[in-house]
Amino acid sequence: MESNQTPRFWSKLFKWFCNDSLYEELQGDLEEAYINNTNTRGAKKARSIYRKEVLRMIRPSVTKKTKLPHMISQAFIFHYFKVSFRNLKKHFAYSILNVLGFAAALAVCLFCINAIYSNHQLDQKFTDKERIYRVSLKINDQFGPNLSAKSQIPLANKLETTLPEIESLGLIQMQGEPMSAYLLKGQRVTFKVDKVNEDFFKVFDYEMILGNVNDLFANPSNIIITKSMMDKYFTPETVIGKKLGKYIISGVIEDPSKVSHIDFEILNSQYKDHTASSYYTSWNSYYFQQLYIKLQPNTSHELVSEKLHSMAAEVNEELKGNKQNATYDFVLEPLTSLAQSDASFNNAVLLNSNAQKAAKILIVVLLAIAAFNYTNLAMAGALSRTKEVGVRKVMGSKRTQLIIQFLIETTLLTLFGFVFGLLIFWLLAPSFASFSDFTFQTTLSFGQVAIFFGFALGVAFISGLIPGLFFSRISVLGLFKTNVSQRKLSLQTLKKGLIVFQVSLSLLVFTLGFILLNQAHLINKQKSPFTGENIVAIEQPSSDSLGIVFHHNLNKISGVESVTSLSQVPFGTDAPSYRLEKHHLENKEKFESVRILQADSGIISIFKDQIEWHSGNDYKNEKAYFLVNKAFEEQISDSLKNYREGSYSIGTDFFPVFGTIDNLNLGDPISETRPSAILVYNAHRYSTLLIKLNNTSFKNTLSEIEAMFQNSFPEESFFPLFLDDILYNRLRQFRSIVRSFIFIFSAIIAITLMGQIGMAMYSAQTKEKEIGIRKVLGASFKQITSLLLKGTYVQLLIAGLIACPLAYYIFNELKPDFTVPLQVQFYHLLAAFISFALLIIALVTSQTWKTSNANPSEILRNE
Incomplete structure (x- = not known):
């Protein structure tokens, strides 16, 4: 029966690795157990048990005995590792930089992928x-x-x-x-x-x-x-x-x-x-x-x-x-x-589908930087070993043996980097989880570790295979020539191309990070007409005569500068949207959606000079009017009337607009730029009181207000709400995102800089004799540094021409509508480029200092 047929893949796998003399007997036992499990426990469970039993058979007593080829015999394997460790020890600082750069990239990617994984684990624990x-x-x-x-x-x-x-x-x-x-x-x-x-x-x-x-x-x-x-x-x-x-x-x-x-x-x-x-x-x-x-x-x-x-x-x-x-x-x-979910008002806004796409793109970028960085360093190290390869070929090393040698060396480095990356993650994960508002698991699943282990082996294979193939095809005489062969130029060109690509990618990330940090600074430091150290709100339990008396008595306190009543606490909740009708339009189906806050005329003394009045002091004679923000000004005007000329209604009566408040925002303090307005209307009494205190005896004034509140409303509790605190809490999750971004941004820069340090060390080492001759001839440190920096200048210039315009385009195409949008100017791009370039140049210069200050006689000594 088809249902009793063992899983094809696992059956073929077992036949492939099982010793021929044991296969028939063991396969019969497995089939018999599979049929029995299918009849008693179901096909799905039987397949699972069969798979586990096949995997358990992978042991020396069952598997086929295979003889290793001569080129990878035990003696040769030992020799490969011995030579590899000698080379790593000889270039210890160089190897450490390579390992740490790769480890940092893997660690950051582990943080990103684990944040995505953790997000997918939410809501999984609940019954049913x-x-x-x-x-x-x-x-x-x-x-x-x-x-x-x-x-x-x-x-x-x-x-x-x-x-x-x-x-x-x-x-x-x-x-x-x-x-x-x-x-x-x-x-x-x-x-x-x-x-x-x-x-x-x-x-x-x-x-x-x-x-x-x-x-x-x-x-x-x-x-x-x-x-x-x-x-x-x-x-x-x-x-x-x-x-x-x-x-x-x-x-x-x-x-x-x-x-x-x-x-x-x-x-x-x-x-x-x-x-x-x-x-x-x-x-x-x-x-x-x-x-x-x-x-x-x-x-x-x-x-x-x-x-x-x-x-x-x-x-x-x-x-x-x-x-x-x-x-x-x-x-x-x-x-x-x-x-x-991408639904608005969804709590998990940090890692919705769009945020996860961004995190996945970041992972790809990071891994690309790490891979190119590592490959560049590996090829740079290989180019300095031309004579060593020549000697090995003279001694009879075959092409495959040379490739295996390079593969083992790069594999060792990547495995060290992989282990260090895991250690970095395990050391920093608890701290990262403590400051992040979203869920973040501090442990890694087997699948996550396996994915990055596979990536590490892939990078090791590529970075070892390229120089291995290159050197294995060059003749012995070509390896000992004084002038550089055309093939070596090809590898040099490939290395330079990879360096330019890696620097361009790093500068792109650096520039985008620089712009986003400026945008985050604007949002965190945004001003609101409601905020201030001396502005508090309280909920008044009653708006009847008792509430009116309490409101009136507050103005008698010497430390109180002004009092106004509002329909709700600013920033405490999302202000409701109203259907705003225009009086001059006959078609009442045409309307605008506007966030409205209602207040009495005391709001004027709260805002003071923040209002740009359109009509002088005429507003004092009006029974009601609107104060609006810039978004209102930009979106409400139409072909018939400017917004200042029209009158508007959220119910039955129509009122004019008498003033504009630049930074008025009644919605999301991070991303919303919708039209907002305050309806100044004295006909209603509102339950929320906004109190502006003067700077004298701040604490005593609050105590007086509390005493008056308790006297007026003995059954109620007094809870003053400081509007700065409310705005701060509304921005809490955004600040958590910024902190996470700074962590990732810093790691990317560190990875890039470690790669540049490695390349600077390589450049200084390969030009030691040239530097020694120039010093003998009287060259100064400045001249020697200019020589070594020449290639760096070219790389930075090409990277700047590619990365800066691309960063400008990406930011303007993908950025949301921030409440305080950053207009990217030329100086933003220039500042990012100069900062990045100065870091790179400083590191390259620091690495040439030791070589340029060394004794020329030591440098020119025969090998």
Whole structure:
């Protein structure tokens, strides 16, 4: 029967290596065991057992006895290794540079590939992970289709009532309330509190370090914190029952970012449901929650997907003709691939599919630099051994023996580099994992090690084969000629070409790194009209008469410079997008999507000179008006009216634009450049207060505000939010990316520089006698250095002409829309080129110092 047929590949492999006298008997035993396992344990398990048994047969008592050829007999193998070690010892410094450069490249590639591998391990530990999906939202509006990880609040209720295929439905609301500040261990620390339902822990069975997950739902004030938060601010013995503002710690959970794509610091159970206010339950509000479902066993996800599409069609029909003019679709994303999802608001933004593509490109570039660098050094070393090869050929060495000699030497070096690369990874991996916000495993799988071991052997083969083939084809007389043969010129030309390619590639990476670091500096140092050491926000529990009195009394405190009320905390959450209508357009279907923050006129005293007014002081007589950013100015004007001439509405009334604020950004502080505006409107009272303090008695002023708050709202806790801290937290993951990039960038530069040091050492050694003669004739150090640097200048010039324009093109083609975009200028490229060139020239010069200062009589002594 076909099902009882042993696996063809493994059967052929066994026949190939098995001793003929034993094959028939052993193969019969294997076949008999395979048939028995197929009948009792299934075909898949039987094939697995058969494969393992064949591999176990690879032992001396079973394998064929093969006789080694004369050229690779035991004596010759010993001789090859002996000569190889002598050569490595003779050029010890040269060999060390080669090994360390190769090891550094492998180590960085191991970090990159392990980060990708670690990312793919996220969400793999959860029970029944194959049945868990996220219901993501596909939005199609005037800006085109967009997949969002967040979805509408009423969707959860609709799924529960219409999809019996769902076993559990878990949700996490990541915008349930503004971030809160607490005083912990003498530090002012800001945290966000995310909300979950009970089924969240039926979908995600995170490990509880302390406490019981059910305790979270026993009291509305209970919270669960992460292990990293406990380790930083509490002790395991006292953390349970500890108060954190208005909350009580009831449990400690494992760090979610290390095992899943979800990241949170504090969990609470008071989430918004489908009976909340119209703002939360609107189908056009989709910034609040992520929704996960676990399907019933043996349920087809294709069937559930079809039902979700039908459900989306019903929702779109209900919303037909609404002002938002957007259509929605509900998409199932498998849990096991969410860490690589490109959906917006996905937590694992660092290593989504695009980031992984970039990491893979980086690995290829690094390995290319390492391979060319190593091959260059290997060929340079081989060229200095012409006479040695000539003597070996005179003594009767054959072509194959010469090739094997070079292959063994390069293999030894690459194996040393491979081992050192693994050591570098194991030494630095714990530190790298500690400062990275994303998951990073500090151990390597067998497959990862095997891949890089194969690469190391491949580099060794190429770098040893090229000089081996070259020298094996040259005649004995040609090897002893004083003038350089045409074949040697060919190898020299190949070596020079590889050096130019390697330097160009390194300069390209260096220039891109230089530009990206400048871009990162701009983003990290960006200014916002809201930020400042003396600007704090507090959530006012009441906006009625009690709140009005509290607001009014704040202005009486001497240390308070100004107070304004806002619709929400800046940077605390993503500002909602509004449909902005233009009064002068008859077609009301044409609108713009703008992020809006509403505030009273006190905002003017907060901003002071940061506003560019369009109409003098006329704004004081207006009941409401907009202050906008530059993106608004660039995108909202049309062929009928300039944005300053029009009036706009987010509801029923239309208001003019009276001012521009250059650095106003209400969205993502890293990449978003959408139109944003502040609607200055005194008719409403808002719950968030923004307080600007003067520089005198800063601490005392905060104490006065707290006392007044406690007197007005005795049942509430006082949590001042410093806006600089909020912006800092929003940029935290970006800074982690920058730190990782600096680590990789530094490693690339180190690899390049080690290669250049090696080439400089080779150049100085091969020109020792020429340098000695020039010194005898009176040449100065400057003249000798200029001689040795001549080739380096040419290499750098060619590399600059290739790499700098290419770096400019790549950056401008691939860069995202940063909030503070860097406009690459000529001086950026020039500064990168000069910095790189000075490093290379300094290293080459340092290597010529010893040779140029040596005694000419020692240099010119006969060999």
